[in-house]
Amino acid sequence: xxxxxxxxVGGAQGSGIETSAIILASALARQGYGxxxxxxxxxxxxxxxSYIHLKVSATEIPRSLSYxxxxxxxxxxxxxxxxxxxxxxxxFLVYDTGVSKARLAQIASMEPETRAAVSVKLxxxxxxxxVESLVSTLESMFKVEPVGLSFNSILDVLAHxxxxxxxxxxxxxxxxxxxAIAGLMDIDQGALSYSVDRRFGKxxxxxxxxxxxxxxxxxxxxxxxxxxxKLENPKLGLEELLLVSGNDMVAMGxxxxxxxxxxxxxxxxxxxxxxxxxxFESLKVDGESLGSIIVMQTEDEIAAVxxxxxxxxxxxxxxxxxxxxxxxxxxxxxxxAGMNEVPIVITYYQRGGPSTGMPTRGSQSDxxxxxxxxxxEFPRVVVTSGDHLEAFYDSIWAFNVAEKYxxxxxxxxxxxxxxxxxTTPLPSLSRVRIERGQTILEVNSKSxxxxxxxxxxxxxxxxxxxxxxxxxxxxxxxxEWGHITEDPRNRLEMYEKRWRKMELMDSEIPEEERAVLHxxxxxxxxGWGSVKGPALDALRRLESRGYRGALLQLRVFxxxxxxxxSRVLSGFDPERVIDVENNIMGxxxxxxxxxxxxxxxxxxLKWTGRPIYEMELASGIMEILEGGKSRVxxxxxx
Amino acid sequence: MASRLTYRTDVWIDWCPGCGDYGIVAAMQKAxxxxxxxxxxxxxxxxxxxxxxxxxxxxxxxxxxxxxxxIAYATGIKLANPELTVVVNAGDGDLLGIGVAHFAALGRRxxxxxxxxxxxxxxxxxxxxxxxxxxxxxxxKSLPAPNIQDPVNPIALALASGYTFIARGYxxxxxxxxxxxxxxxxxxxxxxxxxLQPCVTYNDIYTADYYKERLYKxxxxxxxxxxxxSNTIDxxxxxxxxxxxxxxxxxxxxxxxVFYVNPHVDTLEDRIAKRNPLFTVxxxxxxxIARNNGEPLIGLEEFKKLFSDYxxxxxx
Numbered sequence: 001x002x003x004x005x006x007x008x009v010g011g012a013q014g015s016g017i018e019t020s021a022i023i024l025a026s027a028l029a030r031q032g033y034g035x036x037x038x039x040x041x042x043x044x045x046x047x048x049x050s051y052i053h054l055k056v057s058a059t060e061i062p063r064s065l066s067y068x069x070x071x072x073x074x075x076x077x078x079x080x081x082x083x084x085x086x087x088x089x090x091x092f093l094v095y096d097t098g099v100s101k102a103r104l105a106q107i108a109s110m111e112p113e114t115r116a117a118v119s120v121k122l123x124x125x126x127x128x129x130x131v132e133s134l135v136s137t138l139e140s141m142f143k144v145e146p147v148g149l150s151f152n153s154i155l156d157v158l159a160h161x162x163x164x165x166x167x168x169x170x171x172x173x174x175x176x177x178x179x180a181i182a183g184l185m186d187i188d189q190g191a192l193s194y195s196v197d198r199r200f201g202k203x204x205x206x207x208x209x210x211x212x213x214x215x216x217x218x219x220x221x222x223x224x225x226x227x228x229x230k231l232e233n234p235k236l237g238l239e240e241l242l243l244v245s246g247n248d249m250v251a252m253g254x255x256x257x258x259x260x261x262x263x264x265x266x267x268x269x270x271x272x273x274x275x276x277x278x279x280f281e282s283l284k285v286d287g288e289s290l291g292s293i294i295v296m297q298t299e300d301e302i303a304a305v306x307x308x309x310x311x312x313x314x315x316x317x318x319x320x321x322x323x324x325x326x327x328x329x330x331x332x333x334x335x336x337a338g339m340n341e342v343p344i345v346i347t348y349y350q351r352g353g354p355s356t357g358m359p360t361r362g363s364q365s366d367x368x369x370x371x372x373x374x375x376x377e378f379p380r381v382v383v384t385s386g387d388h389l390e391a392f393y394d395s396i397w398a399f400n401v402a403e404k405y406x407x408x409x410x411x412x413x414x415x416x417x418x419x420x421x422x423t424t425p426l427p428s429l430s431r432v433r434i435e436r437g438q439t440i441l442e443v444n445s446k447s448x449x450x451x452x453x454x455x456x457x458x459x460x461x462x463x464x465x466x467x468x469x470x471x472x473x474x475x476x477x478x479x480e481w482g483h484i485t486e487d488p489r490n491r492l493e494m495y496e497k498r499w500r501k502m503e504l505m506d507s508e509i510p511e512e513e514r515a516v517l518h519x520x521x522x523x524x525x526x527g528w529g530s531v532k533g534p535a536l537d538a539l540r541r542l543e544s545r546g547y548r549g550a551l552l553q554l555r556v557f558x559x560x561x562x563x564x565x566s567r568v569l570s571g572f573d574p575e576r577v578i579d580v581e582n583n584i585m586g587x588x589x590x591x592x593x594x595x596x597x598x599x600x601x602x603x604x605l606k607w608t609g610r611p612i613y614e615m616e617l618a619s620g621i622m623e624i625l626e627g628g629k630s631r632v633x634x635x636x637x638x
Numbered sequence: 639m640a641s642r643l644t645y646r647t648d649v650w651i652d653w654c655p656g657c658g659d660y661g662i663v664a665a666m667q668k669a670x671x672x673x674x675x676x677x678x679x680x681x682x683x684x685x686x687x688x689x690x691x692x693x694x695x696x697x698x699x700x701x702x703x704x705x706x707x708x709i710a711y712a713t714g715i716k717l718a719n720p721e722l723t724v725v726v727n728a729g730d731g732d733l734l735g736i737g738v739a740h741f742a743a744l745g746r747r748x749x750x751x752x753x754x755x756x757x758x759x760x761x762x763x764x765x766x767x768x769x770x771x772x773x774x775x776x777x778x779k780s781l782p783a784p785n786i787q788d789p790v791n792p793i794a795l796a797l798a799s800g801y802t803f804i805a806r807g808y809x810x811x812x813x814x815x816x817x818x819x820x821x822x823x824x825x826x827x828x829x830x831x832x833x834l835q836p837c838v839t840y841n842d843i844y845t846a847d848y849y850k851e852r853l854y855k856x857x858x859x860x861x862x863x864x865x866x867x868s869n870t871i872d873x874x875x876x877x878x879x880x881x882x883x884x885x886x887x888x889x890x891x892x893x894x895x896v897f898y899v900n901p902h903v904d905t906l907e908d909r910i911a912k913r914n915p916l917f918t919v920x921x922x923x924x925x926x927i928a929r930n931n932g933e934p935l936i937g938l939e940e941f942k943k944l945f946s947d948y949x950x951x952x953x954x
Contacts, residue, residue, distance in 0.1 A: 026950055029950045029952070030950055030951075030952065030953055031952070031953070032952040032953075032954070190953070191953065194953075198950075234952075238952055239951065239952055240949055240950065240951045240952060241949070241950055241952065242945075242948050242949055242950075243948060243950055244948050248948060252941070252945060252948075255936060255944070256934045256936045256941065257927075257934065258927025258928065258934065258935070260718065260922035260923075260925060260927070261714060261717060261718055261922060263714070280944060280945075281913065281914060282913070282914045282916070283936070283944065284944075285936075285940045285943045285944055286943065289914060289915075289916045290935055290936065290940065291916065291922070291925045291926075291927070291935070292910075292914040292916045292917045292922055292925065293922075294717045294718070294910065294917075294922060296713070296717065298710070298713075298743070299739045299740060299742075299743035300739055302707060302710065302739075302740075303707070303709075303710040303713070303739070303740055303743065306703065306704070306707040306710035306711050306714070307710045307711065307713040307714035307717075308714055309711060309714065310683075310701070310710065310711035310712060310713060310714025310715040310716075310718070311714035311715065311717060311718035311922075312714070312718075313701060313711075313714070313715060313718075314714070314715045314718035314719040314722065314923050315718065315719065315923040316718040316719075316922045316923050316925075317927065318714065318718070332704050332707075333704065333707065336703060336704050396934075423950070426938070426941070426942070426949070427941075428938075429933070429934065429936075429937055429938045429941060430933075430938070432933070432934055433928075433932040433933065433934075434927055434928035434932055434933070434934050435932065436928075441923070441924075446678060447676060447677050447678040449697075464923065465681055465699050465701075465715055465719065465722060466678075466679060466719045466721065466722050466923055467678070468678045469678060470677045470678050470697065470698065470699055471699055471700075472693060472694060472699070472700040472701075472702070473700065473701045473702060473703075474693075474694070474700075474702035475686075475702065475703060475704055476702070482700070483647075483649050483694050484691070484694060484702075
């Protein structure tokens with residue numbers, strides 16, 4: 001029995017592999033395993049190749065993904081051609097024998113560049129260009145165990161049993177995959193049954209058919225192949241857990257944090273968060289509404305951010321969620337919020353740029369953009385999250401900091417985190433507090449003019465619109481009353497008053513919250529965001545080989561924790577400090593240099609739009625530590 | 639700092655002497671006074687340009703935003719606290735040029751706010767370029783050559799976009815404009831007042847004399863009835879068509895007054911309240927988000943109930 005397993009499930013976009021993944025993940029979670037499941041897909045509705053990459057562990061909540069995998073399960077021939085070399089020696093290839101004769105050249109949905117690369121691989125193995133030829137090559141060369149199932153025969157039986165037509169049963173194809181994987185892993189039937197009900201609870205008929213199919217395939221596969229991937233009993237010790245994506249986690253955080261206005265314009269990979277808010281807009285608990293979240297789908301991202309700023313002026317916790325192209329449109333509004341000291345939160349899910357780039361793939365290439373976006377100088381907060389729980393707490397923290405310091409906060413995450421579904425413990429809410437700083441919801445002296453930008457202190461009391469005070473705001477430089485003035489003395493003082501908030505935040509927000517040093521050793525990785533998981537796992541892998549290193553996880557880039565970071569860096573040989581990022585510039589390293597004067601010399605970078613995998617990061621580190629390289633470019637992944 | 643009764647502030651008004659904006663501000667102040675608006679519960683929002691300085695000259699909350707986006711700010715303000723009276727002042731370039739996406743989208747929502755469009759056919763603050771309402775072939779003072787773009791018709795655009803109160807006023811007919819502003823604010827739904835105004839510095843075509851010779855009031859015709867009363871499709875179409883044909887009139891006579899009113903369309907606030915009645919009972923801005931000790935209103939117990947679909951209980 002093994003401690004963990006890695007699985008790839010591939011199929012055409014729209015064919016239901018996501019459902020397969022949810023059913024498998026929630027069944028495994030039900031049994032108490034830790035699961036992490038990532039989704040790779042094209043910007044396409046139907047037909048392009050997509051896949052789920054899933055890791056299960058009996059001992060911990062997985063933090064990263066890796067290759068090779070124990071199972072590749074393909075709904076179609078393309079998945080077999082695309083992922084056969086992701087499979088470990090002795091791994092299992094689940095495929096449809098109905099596509100045995102399919103040729104690589106016939107797969108129209110495969111991009112020509114990919115097809116050419118696969119063709120080269122097939123030739124180098126001496127395999128023919130059909131699925132069956134490839135399967136027998138894998139079997140003989142790599143001891144791969146082919147689990148060939150005739151999907152059509154299975155579905156014919158299903159049609160016969162249920163009275164459904166041949167076309168109706170087609171939509172159950174992905175349950176064959178679930179059954180096969182569940183058989184190989186010996187997933188508990190009760191857990192699977194729970195999982196199917198959870199997915200199809202409102203459609204019991206559909207649930208029953210799925211169960212019958214899954215259990216049938218499961219039994220057949222067990223009968224023929226045994227349960228070679230049965231995992232050890234789970235030792236996580238959790239009684240209940242969340243099964244959530246990064247989008248879900250941010251949404252939950254904002255809701256707990258008191259979100260009342262969310263504006264958005266549809267964009268991948270941000271929109272799922274807003275859809276979540278709309279689902280929970282009435283905040284109904286035991287039939288009673290605890291509040292109302294206004295979710296506005298606006299005409300563009302410009303309206304999204306600016307209406308959120310308006311809502312914040314009126315005293316609600318307001319935010320917008322977007323990705324790169326949307327944020328590009330928001331930057332003028334960001335400046336107005338900075339100038340007028342308005343607390344707003346912008347959740348920014350990075351994807352591959354520039355321009356439309358790779359809209360459904362991940363990246364970390366917008367860090368510097370968020371730090372410098374909009375003209376002029378004004379205080380802002382840029383916070384990044386390394387995993388789902390961090391994303392939850394950071395979403396609340398973002399509102400608190402925004403209101404306490406009256407600044408725009410950019411919560412920078414990425415597609416990887418957004419689309420990774422993971423089992424995670426329930427957040428602890430006992431230490432969560434709502435801090436609204438100098439926000440005044442009601443003033444005593446009604447209808448009196450108020451010095452909104454009172455210079456007597458760095459943070460001026462902020463009576464909201466509707467509080468009873470009369471206030472003025474303008475994007476022009478203004479006096480204490482919020483009226484326009486270009487007087488140089490006022491400019492000197494007001495500009496500095498705003499900027500002092502940066503210094504205030506830097507002195508009040510503990511540096512240990514803004515950067516975290518994980519572990520110790522004689523080399524140091526610098527990383528941020530979703531690099532955290534693979535970095536920690538790569539360090540653990542290397543430790544077992546006698547290399548001990550630490551990770552400096554940068555959490556808040558503005559205000560940057562300069563003293564803490566300098567202190568950490570001074571403890572390492574500069575030649576053994578390695579920056580790890582999903583971009584080409586080494587943007588976090590540039591930020592470190594700007595704030596501490598430390599010039600990073602070693603880089604491990606990836607910009608293919610696919611996540612950094614643990615094994616490639618571990619070998620990248622070795623290439624630097626032992627191979628004398630100063631820059632390693634990673635590229636694994638389909 | 640200012641007087642509540644007159645809705646005036648002591649900020650020196652830096653418009654050109656004779657600017658139509660003075661008339662618009664005066665009409666607003668009179669209207670606010672006659673409606674007894676509480677300055678603290680009223681928000682004047684603007685974009686960028688000469689006219690967008692308006693909030694600084696009115697004793698009420700003022701939000702002077704960025705070019706073209708006043709409507710977006712107003713939307714957030716109104717939805718966060720629907721008890722506020724929200725008026726947007728902006729120029730023709732602001733609302734019909736850079737901000738036209740918001741101008742059109744607002745009609746789809748019928749949010750209960752008022753838009754006062756300062757329509758002088760030029761970009762004043764940048765020294766007299768053609769605005770989206772200047773007609774093709776016209777050459778105002780500082781244009782090097784006649785305008786080669788056709789104008790947008792604000793009344794027709796508002797009709798097509800779904801505005802439920804559409805009027806046109808004239809900046810120098812202050813009392814007439816005041817009445818339009820009062821009616822617009824009282825109307826439940828999105829209201830537009832297209833205010834024609836001379837730009838004394840850059841517009842040498844649409845001068846006070848030009849308007850004096852051509853303007854007439856729609857209400858002078860006793861048969862003119864712009865208000866949808868029965869809300870049948872036929873009546874709506876009929877009233878919209880009549881409003882449109884009035885909107886197309888320009889030479890030799892230009893109509894001002896109320897073009898179209900449909901009080902029967904539900905507002906965005908109504909639509910939201912239908913989904914969640916709490917929205918009107920207690921506006922978002924007045925909803926508590928924390929308990930007295932600062933703990934979030936959604937504690938662990940509420941969290942578990944709210945998000946139960948995302949929670950899996952482990953079975954040993």
